[in-house]
Amino acid sequence: xxxxxxxxxxxxxxxxxxxxxxxxxxxxxxxxxxxxxxxxxxxxxxxxxxxxxxxxxxxxxxxxxxxxxxxxxxxxxxxxxxxxxxxxxxxxxxxxxxxxxxxxxxxxxxxxxxxxxxxxxxxxxxxxxxxxxxxxxxxxxxxxxxxxxxxxxxxxxxxxxxxxxxxxxxxxxxxxxxxxxxxxxxxxxxxxxxxxxxxxxxxxxxxxxxxxxxxxxxxxxxxxxxxxxxxxxxxxxxxxxxxxxxxxxxxxxxxxxxxxxxxxxxxxxxxxxxxxxxxxxxxxxxxxxxxxxxxxxxxxxxxxxxxxxxxxxxxxxxxxxxxxxxxxxxxxxxxxxxxxxxxxxxxxxxxxxxxxxxxxxxxxxxxxxxxxxxxxxxxxxxxxxxxxxxxxxxxxxxxxxxxxxxxxxxxxxxxxxxxxxxxxxxxxxxxxxxxxxxxxxxxxxxxxxxxxxxxxxxxxxxxxxxxxxxxxxxxxxxxxxxxxxxxxxxxxxxxxxxxxxxxxxxxxxxxxxxxxxxxxxxxxxxxxxxxxxxxxxxxxxxxxxxxxxxxxxxxxxxxxxxxxxxxxxxxxxxxxxxxxxxxxxxxxxxxxxxxxxxxxxxxxxxxxxxxxxxxxxxxxxxxxxxxxxxxxxxxxxxxxxxxxxxxxxxx
RNA sequence: GGGCCCGUGGCCCAUUAUGGAUCAGGGCGCAGGUCUUCGAAGCCUGUAUUAGUGGGUUCAAAUCCCACCGGGCCCGCCA
Numbered sequence: 063x064x065x066x067x068x069x070x071x072x073x074x075x076x077x078x079x080x081x082x083x084x085x086x087x088x089x090x091x092x093x094x095x096x097x098x099x100x101x102x103x104x105x106x107x108x109x110x111x112x113x114x115x116x117x118x119x120x121x122x123x124x125x126x127x128x129x130x131x132x133x134x135x136x137x138x139x140x141x142x143x144x145x146x147x148x149x150x151x152x153x154x155x156x157x158x159x160x161x162x163x164x165x166x167x168x169x170x171x172x173x174x175x176x177x178x179x180x181x182x183x184x185x186x187x188x189x190x191x192x193x194x195x196x197x198x199x200x201x202x203x204x205x206x207x208x209x210x211x212x213x214x215x216x217x218x219x220x221x222x223x224x225x226x227x228x229x230x231x232x233x234x235x236x237x238x239x240x241x242x243x244x245x246x247x248x249x250x251x252x253x254x255x256x257x258x259x260x261x262x263x264x265x266x267x268x269x270x271x272x273x274x275x276x277x278x279x280x281x282x283x284x285x286x287x288x289x290x291x292x293x294x295x296x297x298x299x300x301x302x303x304x305x306x307x308x309x310x311x312x313x314x315x316x317x318x319x320x321x322x323x324x325x326x327x328x329x330x331x332x333x334x335x336x337x338x339x340x341x342x343x344x345x346x347x348x349x350x351x352x353x354x355x356x357x358x359x360x361x362x363x364x365x366x367x368x369x370x371x372x373x374x375x376x377x378x379x380x381x382x383x384x385x386x387x388x389x390x391x392x393x394x395x396x397x398x399x400x401x402x403x404x405x406x407x408x409x410x411x412x413x414x415x416x417x418x419x420x421x422x423x424x425x426x427x428x429x430x431x432x433x434x435x436x437x438x439x440x441x442x443x444x445x446x447x448x449x450x451x452x453x454x455x456x457x458x459x460x461x462x463x464x465x466x467x468x469x470x471x472x473x474x475x476x477x478x479x480x481x482x483x484x485x486x487x488x489x490x491x492x493x494x495x496x497x498x499x500x501x502x503x504x505x506x507x508x509x510x511x512x513x514x515x516x517x518x519x520x521x522x523x524x525x526x527x528x529x530x531x532x533x534x535x536x537x538x539x540x541x542x543x544x545x546x547x548x549x550x551x552x553x554x555x556x557x558x559x560x561x562x563x564x565x566x567x568x569x570x571x572x573x574x575x576x577x578x579x580x581x582x583x584x585x586x587x588x589x590x591x592x593x594x595x596x597x598x599x600x601x602x603x604x605x606x607x608x609x610x611x612x613x614x615x616x617x618x619x620x621x622x623x624x625x626x627x628x629x630x631x632x633x634x635x636x637x638x639x640x641x642x643x644x645x646x647x648x649x650x651x652x653x654x655x656x657x658x659x660x661x662x663x664x665x666x667x668x669x670x671x672x673x674x675x676x677x678x679x680x681x682x683x684x685x686x687x688x689x690x691x692x693x694x695x696x697x698x699x700x701x702x703x704x705x706x707x708x709x710x711x712x713x
Numbered sequence: 714g715g716g717c718c719c720g721u722g723g724c725c726c727a728u729u730a731u732g733g734a735u736c737a738g739g740g741c742g743c744a745g746g747u748c749u750u751c752g753a754a755g756c757c758u759g760u761a762u763u764a765g766u767g768g769g770u771u772c773a774a775a776u777c778c779c780a781c782c783g784g785g786c787c788c789g790c791c792a
Contacts, residue, residue, distance in 0.1 A: 089733090090731095091731080093734075094737095095734080098734070104734085106733075106772060130733090130772095131734065215792080216791075382790090384790090385790060413716090417789090422790085426790070426791085427791075451787090453792090454718085454787070455716080479718085481719080484785095514754070519752095545726075545727085546725095547726090550719065551718090551786085552726095553725090555725090558725075561740090561754095563754065564741085564755090565739065572752090573755090576751080579751070579752065583751055621730085625730065629726095629727080636739075644756065646756095647757085689754065
C-alpha cells in the first residue's frame with residue numbers, strides 16, 4: 063500500500079525518467095512554500111543542461127521551471143479523491159503503510175520491581191508502546207516483552223525486607239508497598255555496612271557518619287508514610303549485622319541460580335506483588351505486553367555454561383582482574399562488527415572489557431542479558447531494546463559479546479536509547495524511597511483535566527467526565543514525552559505538559575473532536591457525505607494544505623517506524639490539527655453556499671478526523687468523546703492551577 | 714583522563730535521515746482583538762532569533778566536517 067502522496071511522488075519520478083532525469087529522483091523535495099509547487103527538483107548542479115518538458119498527466123497537474131527548480135504541482139482534486147477513497151477503504155487503519163512483515167521483538171519498560179514506576183519509566187513505556195504500534199502499522203509481527211529483573215543484588219535485599227515485613231496495609235498500591243519495604247531494607251543494609259566500617263581502623267569517620275545521617279533522614283520520611291509498619295520492619299532488620307546481610311544475600315543469589323524452590327518462591331512473591339501494581343498503571347495508560355520474561359527463567363545453568371564455553375573457545379576471551387571477560391576492543395575490530403558502522407563510531411575507541419562471572423562464579427546482569435538477547439533473537443528477525451541512554455555502553459558490550467561468540471544475528475540486536483526525564487526541584491533516589499511516582503503524575507494530570515472539563519462544561523455527566531479526563535490527562539503526558547526527540551533530556555513540568563493549549567495533546571484532541579462534531583452535526587441534520595464528493599470545490603489554500611498533509615501521513619508513519627523517530631509523527635499530527643483549527647474558524651462547512659461545497663468540505667472534515675484518529679492511535683493517544691465548552695468568560699480559577707494541585711499532592 | 718549525547722527568540726519544542734528557493738516553523742510569555750451563526754482547550758493582530766563560538770567543504774549549511782565553549786550521561790565482580 064502506498065500513500066496518496068506517495069502515488070503522486072512515484073508519478074513524478076516516472077515523469078522525470080521520461081525526460082531523462084531518472085537519476086535525479088533522490089533529490090526530490092517538498093518545497094518550502096506550497097504555492098511554488100508540491101514537489102520540486104533543484105537544478106543547480108545540472109548547470110543549464112536543457113530540459114525538455116512533456117505534457118504531464120495523472121496526479122501531476124503542472125510542471126514548470128522557476129528559480130532553478132523544476133516544480134511539480136499536484137492535482138489536488140485527484141489527490142483528495144485518492145486520500146478520501148483510501149480512508150473509506152482503510153478506516154482508522156489509514157496510516158498503516160505495510161511492507162513485507164518481519165518478526166519483531168520490542169523489549170521496553172522493564173522497570174525493576176523494587177519501586178513504583180516514575181516519569182522516566184513512562185517515557186520508556188510510551189516510546190516502546192508507540193514503536194510497537196508503528197511497526198505493526200508497518201506490517202511487522204510485533205511482540206512486546208517486559209524483562210522482569212528478579213535476580214539482582216537489590217532484589218535480594220528487597221526480598222529479605224519482604225520476608226521480615228508486616229502485612230501490606232489495606233488500600234496501598236502493591237508496588238508502592240514494595241517500594242517502601244525495599245527502601246527500608248536497603249537503608250538498613252547500608253547502615254549495617256557503615257556501622258561495620260566504623261569499627262575498622264583508619265576509616266574516614268566523619269564522612270561515614272555524614273552518610274549515615276543522610277540515610278537516617280531518608281528513613282525518617284519513610285517512617286512518616288507507615289509509622290507502625292516501619293517500626294516493625296526496621297526493628298527486625300536492625301538486628302542483622304553486615305555479615306548476616308551478606309551471607310543472606312549471597313545464599314539467595316546462589317539459590318536463584320540453582321533454582322532453589324524456597325528462594326524462588328520468596329522472590330516470586332515479592333516480584334509478583336510489584337508487578338500487580340505495574341500492570342494496574344500500565345493498563346491505565348493502555349500499554350500492553352505480550353510476554354513477561356522473568357530473568358531467573360531465562361538464564362539456565364546450561365545457558366550460562368554454554369555461553370562461558372563459547373567465550374572460552376573464542377579468540378576474545380580474556381582475564382580481567384582474575385575473572386573471565388570478553389575483550390570488547392578486540393571484538394570491535396572484527397570485520398562483521400565494524401560493518402555495524404554506527405555502532406563502532408558511536409562507541410569510541412576504548413571499550414572496557416565485559417565481565418562474565420563474579421569470582422564466586424555467579425552471573426552478572428550483563429551476562430544474563432547476553433543469554434536473554436540470544437533467546438529473543440531466536441524468535442525474531444529484529445530485536446529492539448528500549449533502554450535508557452545511560453546504558454549505551456552496557457548495551458554495546460552485550461552486542462559485542464554476541465559478535466565475540468559469532469552469533470549469526472548479532473547485527474539484528476538494536477539498542478533504542480532515550481534520555482532521562484527530570485522533575486524540577488526533585489532528586490529521585492529509588493533506593494531510598496524518594497521519588498514521585500508515575501501514578502501521582504497521572505492522578506494529577508487527570509484531576510487537572512477533570513477540573514478543566516468541569517469548568518467548561520458543568521453539565522457533563524460523571525461517567526463521561528471520568529472517561530474524558532483520562533483521555534485528556536493521560537494523552538497530555540504521552541504527547542509531552544513523545545513529541546520530544548528521545549535523545550534529548552527533558553524536564554517534565556506538569557503545568558507545562560498540562561497547559562492544555564497549543565502544542566499539546568488536548569489541542570490535537572480538540573481539533574479531532576471538532577472535526578467529528580461537524581460530521582455528527584451534519585448527520586443529525588440529514589446531510590450525508592456524498593459518495594463521490596466534488597473536490598474541485600476545495601480551492602482554499604488551507605484546504606489544499608490540509609489535504610497534502612493528510613495524504614502524506616502514511617509516509618510519515620513509514621519514516622517514524624523505520625528510523626524510530628516517533629516525534630516525526632507527533633509533529634505531523636500537530637500540523638494537521640493546527641491547520642484544521644484555523645481553517646474551520648474561518649471557513650463554514652455546514653452553512654456553505656451549496657450542497658456541492660458542503661459535501662467537499664464535509665469529506666475534508668472526515669479526512670482530517672480519520673487521519674488524526676489513525677495517527678493518534680499509533681501514538682497511543684485516545685480521543686475523548688466530548689470537550690464541550692459553554693459560552694462563558696474564561697476565568698482562571700485558583701484551584702485549577704497546577705502549582706496548587708501539585709503542592710497538595712506533594713504535601 | 715577517555716567516550717557518547719545535547720546546545721535553535723526571555724523560556725520550551727519542531728526542522729538536522731536525503732544540504733537547497735533573500736519570510737528558520739509552532740508554542741509559552743507579553744500587548745491587543747474575537748463567542749446570537751459547525752463547541753473560545755479555538756481563532757485573528759502585534760512582539761522577538763548572529764540556529765553556542767570560530768573555521769572548513771559547497772553554487773548553496775541550522776543541516777556535512779574540524780576545533781573550541783557550555784550542559785547532561787557513561788567508564789562497578791550494581792542493575
